[in-house]
Amino acid sequence: MEGMRRYSSSSIPSSPSLHTLRHARRTALNYLFAAVYSCAVVVLLYRQAHRLVHSTTLASFFISLSLFLADTVLAFMWTTRQSFLVNIIYRDEHPGNLEEVLKKSDFPALDVFICTADPYKEPPMRLVSTALSVMAYDYPTEKISVYVSDDGGSQVTLYACMEAVKFASHWLPFCRKQNTAHRSPEAYFASNHSWSSDTEQIKIMYENMKARVEAVLERGKVEEYITEEIERRILSKWTDGFTRQDHPAVIEVLLEGTKNRDITDHSMPNFIYVSREKSRTSTHNFKSGALNVMLRVSATMTNAPIILNIDCDMYSNDPQTPLRALCYLLDPKLKSQLAYVQFPQIFPSINKDDTYSCAYKRTFQINPMGLDGLSGPNYIGTGCFFNRQAFFGGPSTISPPEISQLGPHHVVDKPIQSPPTLDLAHKVAGCNYENMTKWGSEVGFMYGSLVEDFYTGFRLQCKGWKSIFCNPKRPAFLGDSPISLIDVLNQLQRWVIGGLQVGFCRFTPITFGIKSMGPFMGLAYTHYCFGTIWCIPITIYAFLPQLALLNSLSIFPKLSEPWFFLYVFLFLGSYGHDFLEFVVEGGTVQMWWNDQRMWTIRGLSCFFFAALEYFLKCLGISTYGFSVTSKMIDDEQSKRYYQGVFEFGVSSPMFVPLAMAAIINLVSFFVGLVRVLRGSNFEGLLLQTLLAGFAVVNALPIYEAMVLRSDNGRMPFKTTITSTCLALALYALASLLLRD
Numbered sequence: 001m002e003g004m005r006r007y008s009s010s011s012i013p014s015s016p017s018l019h020t021l022r023h024a025r026r027t028a029l030n031y032l033f034a035a036v037y038s039c040a041v042v043v044l045l046y047r048q049a050h051r052l053v054h055s056t057t058l059a060s061f062f063i064s065l066s067l068f069l070a071d072t073v074l075a076f077m078w079t080t081r082q083s084f085l086v087n088i089i090y091r092d093e094h095p096g097n098l099e100e101v102l103k104k105s106d107f108p109a110l111d112v113f114i115c116t117a118d119p120y121k122e123p124p125m126r127l128v129s130t131a132l133s134v135m136a137y138d139y140p141t142e143k144i145s146v147y148v149s150d151d152g153g154s155q156v157t158l159y160a161c162m163e164a165v166k167f168a169s170h171w172l173p174f175c176r177k178q179n180t181a182h183r184s185p186e187a188y189f190a191s192n193h194s195w196s197s198d199t200e201q202i203k204i205m206y207e208n209m210k211a212r213v214e215a216v217l218e219r220g221k222v223e224e225y226i227t228e229e230i231e232r233r234i235l236s237k238w239t240d241g242f243t244r245q246d247h248p249a250v251i252e253v254l255l256e257g258t259k260n261r262d263i264t265d266h267s268m269p270n271f272i273y274v275s276r277e278k279s280r281t282s283t284h285n286f287k288s289g290a291l292n293v294m295l296r297v298s299a300t301m302t303n304a305p306i307i308l309n310i311d312c313d314m315y316s317n318d319p320q321t322p323l324r325a326l327c328y329l330l331d332p333k334l335k336s337q338l339a340y341v342q343f344p345q346i347f348p349s350i351n352k353d354d355t356y357s358c359a360y361k362r363t364f365q366i367n368p369m370g371l372d373g374l375s376g377p378n379y380i381g382t383g384c385f386f387n388r389q390a391f392f393g394g395p396s397t398i399s400p401p402e403i404s405q406l407g408p409h410h411v412v413d414k415p416i417q418s419p420p421t422l423d424l425a426h427k428v429a430g431c432n433y434e435n436m437t438k439w440g441s442e443v444g445f446m447y448g449s450l451v452e453d454f455y456t457g458f459r460l461q462c463k464g465w466k467s468i469f470c471n472p473k474r475p476a477f478l479g480d481s482p483i484s485l486i487d488v489l490n491q492l493q494r495w496v497i498g499g500l501q502v503g504f505c506r507f508t509p510i511t512f513g514i515k516s517m518g519p520f521m522g523l524a525y526t527h528y529c530f531g532t533i534w535c536i537p538i539t540i541y542a543f544l545p546q547l548a549l550l551n552s553l554s555i556f557p558k559l560s561e562p563w564f565f566l567y568v569f570l571f572l573g574s575y576g577h578d579f580l581e582f583v584v585e586g587g588t589v590q591m592w593w594n595d596q597r598m599w600t601i602r603g604l605s606c607f608f609f610a611a612l613e614y615f616l617k618c619l620g621i622s623t624y625g626f627s628v629t630s631k632m633i634d635d636e637q638s639k640r641y642y643q644g645v646f647e648f649g650v651s652s653p654m655f656v657p658l659a660m661a662a663i664i665n666l667v668s669f670f671v672g673l674v675r676v677l678r679g680s681n682f683e684g685l686l687l688q689t690l691l692a693g694f695a696v697v698n699a700l701p702i703y704e705a706m707v708l709r710s711d712n713g714r715m716p717f718k719t720t721i722t723s724t725c726l727a728l729a730l731y732a733l734a735s736l737l738l739r740d
């Protein structure tokens with residue numbers, strides 16, 4: 001293989017064998033802890049239930065009921081979380097036997113789908129980096145086809161693609177010559193690379209391209225920047241009636257591997273721009289809809305057996321990545337059952353202490369390692385290599401698409417630009433094409449959840465497909481994450497609404513999932529689906545003990561009672577367990593602190609609003625959509641982010657419960673402190689005061705944002721006022737209720 005010989009022995013993932021697989025079962029100590037802790041939780045629940053049935057007044061009934069509810073939810077979430085941890089598996093660098101695999105089969109063709117939806121939220125230069133980084137893979141160039149899905153139907157995006165393609169004819173030979181590990185130009189120029197006149201030249205070329213793309217983005221117009229007739233012809237498709245929500249399908253082959261050559265006369269990958277047909281009168285199913293169009297369009301043109309799916313906010317950081325994935329996907333022992341190989345999402349841009357806990361270490365690294373020890377990780381929407389066959393039935397059953405040319409075994413025999421191919425491609429990208437077909441319900445990516453990735457992976461695993469989590473030391477993909485609190489919360493709100501949609505659908509993991517995948521996998525998926533219910537215990541513990549404290553009502557056991565130690569044990573046990581797990585997987589103490597703070601913040605804001613929105617939607621009162629997370633960066637905002645300062649800025653209902661909790665905890669902490677110091681009911685109010693104190697320490701950035709700061713990221717005055725009034729109202733209400 002000519003493309004491969006260059007990366008001979010030393011750089012190919014080689015001599016991989018099972019000895020590098022460290023199976024790390026949870027230690028006996030872990031099991032012991034889980035057992036003891038579960039017993040303690042059961043005892044606690046028993047106590048709560050006992051108090052509930054024996055409560056004599058309305059107030060004590062209300063309190064017991066709330067605490068019982070909160071603790072039941074905590075226990076449920078804690079136990080289901082253990083499903084992820086029962087069989088953690090570490091796969092080191094080179095786990096499959098690649099050389100062996102390559103001896104037996106030729107390199108398969110690789111179709112790459114890159115999703116983008118809005119150039120004003122997802123900078124087109126990020127898309128350019130993503131595209132170039134995969135075009136320059138250490139892989140036979142003629143086997144790679146890059147399909148860009150543009151759900152924004154934007155000329156700006158198309159322009160960026162045309163520029164990327166032109167630049168690629170210089171960039172790919174450059175990468176081959178330098179044999180650099182950085183294949184995204186942005187990352188390459190930011191690294192400490194060697195300098196030569198070549199580098200100088202290509203850097204200038206890159207900077208010029210960047211300036212053009214950014215100018216086009218700013219003006220929203222491309223005309224002035226068009227130099228070639230063919231480009232003009234392509235862009236003429238944007239007629240007057242062409243809008244984001246209403247336009248015909250645009251499919252443009254910007255590079256055809258067999259015809260176009262780079263400046264050293266080497267072959268190039270295929271590059272196809274696709275913007276599916278849109279009309280206001282039909283549903284589009286967001287990203288799954290886009291990906292299903294990609295599946296069909298690519299089937300008509302190249303129909304590669306392996307598919308890489310990647311978002312435009314993420315680029316490839318290691319040119320060997322496809323080889324790593326192939327170690328598994330071509331492995332004769334795994335092949336027939338394996339649907340996908342998932343790489344983690346890793347975000348280099350998060351700040352030092354990860355203020356908003358956006359690394360999602362549990363979601364993207366620890367939990368998938370645990371699932372990997374069972375049937376395999378869930379699919380996370382990006383950085384994932386698929387076996388195309390997985391979209392058409394189970395490992396042993398076939399669910400063919402409506403026309404045979406779209407099936408995974410169809411061999412494409414026409415050039416990608418031949419008229420019949422292009423006709424069919426346009427047809428299958430039409431917005432009515434899927435009517436009365438199995439797309440989205442049985443074939444392709446699944447519809448019906450805002451977390452299409454999670455749902456699709458779940459359904460694949462229910463059909464019996466396996467998956468693998470590959471987490472090499474050099475991250476395979478690097479991505480962007482939001483840097484302001486409101487973006488973080490909105491993103492998470494979308495995720496948890498999507499989870500609820502899966503949790504309450506016909507194929508819910510609680511019943512259907514457990515039945516098809518076994519209890520551990522089923523419970524793990526259940527844990528994700530019902531993440532929203534964290535808001536119940538978090539909200540109760542953020543308000544109830546404090547309001548009771550303000551009314552001098554003791555709701556936890558006294559220092560002298562043995563029950564006191566049960567509470568202390570449960571609190572320290574769960575936090576300690578969480579802390580250990582976080583730190584053992586490479587987190588720092590400060591990161592953990594921020595992580596647990598964000599957990600409370602999420603529970604009080606977006607989990608709560610997600611549940612609200614979901615139920616309003618069920619009642620038919622509101623609707624929701626997929627709002628793309630903004631990755632545009634404001635300089636001032638980014639400066640604050642890297643100083644670790646919380647960003648509020650906009651006035652949003654999301655911040656109201658946070659501010660209310662902060663205020664109530666502060667007041668009740670001082671009131672409690674005074675009472676405890678004065679010795680009036682010292683024993684009875686101690687735990688409540690400590691809890692309020694803990695919340696106050698957590699809420700320090702909120703007080704700062706409310707009163708001390710004057711920058712644009714401070715808490716808007718309106719939010720502060722609203723929250724103060726609501727806090728007062730809540731206090732009044734509670735006094736009525738709790739006084740009896």
Ligand SMILES: O=c1ccn([C@@H]2O[C@H](COP(=O)(O)OP(=O)(O)O[C@H]3O[C@H](CO)[C@@H](O)[C@H](O)[C@H]3O)[C@@H](O)[C@H]2O)c(=O)[nH]1
Nearest residue numbers: 115116117151286287290311312380381382450451628629
């Ligand atoms: O109608 C749409 C909406 C979104 N996208 C694309 O979907 C991707 C993910 O959107 P983003 O706003 O980046 O969402 P995140 O919350 O960052 O994404 C995570 O969660 C999503 C599910 O909610 C998954 O699809 C993603 O892969 C996963 O990274 C982006 O490339 C978008 O361009 C579309 O193509 N069409």
Ligand SMILES: [Mn+2]
Nearest residue numbers: 311313480629
């Ligand atoms: Mn994303």
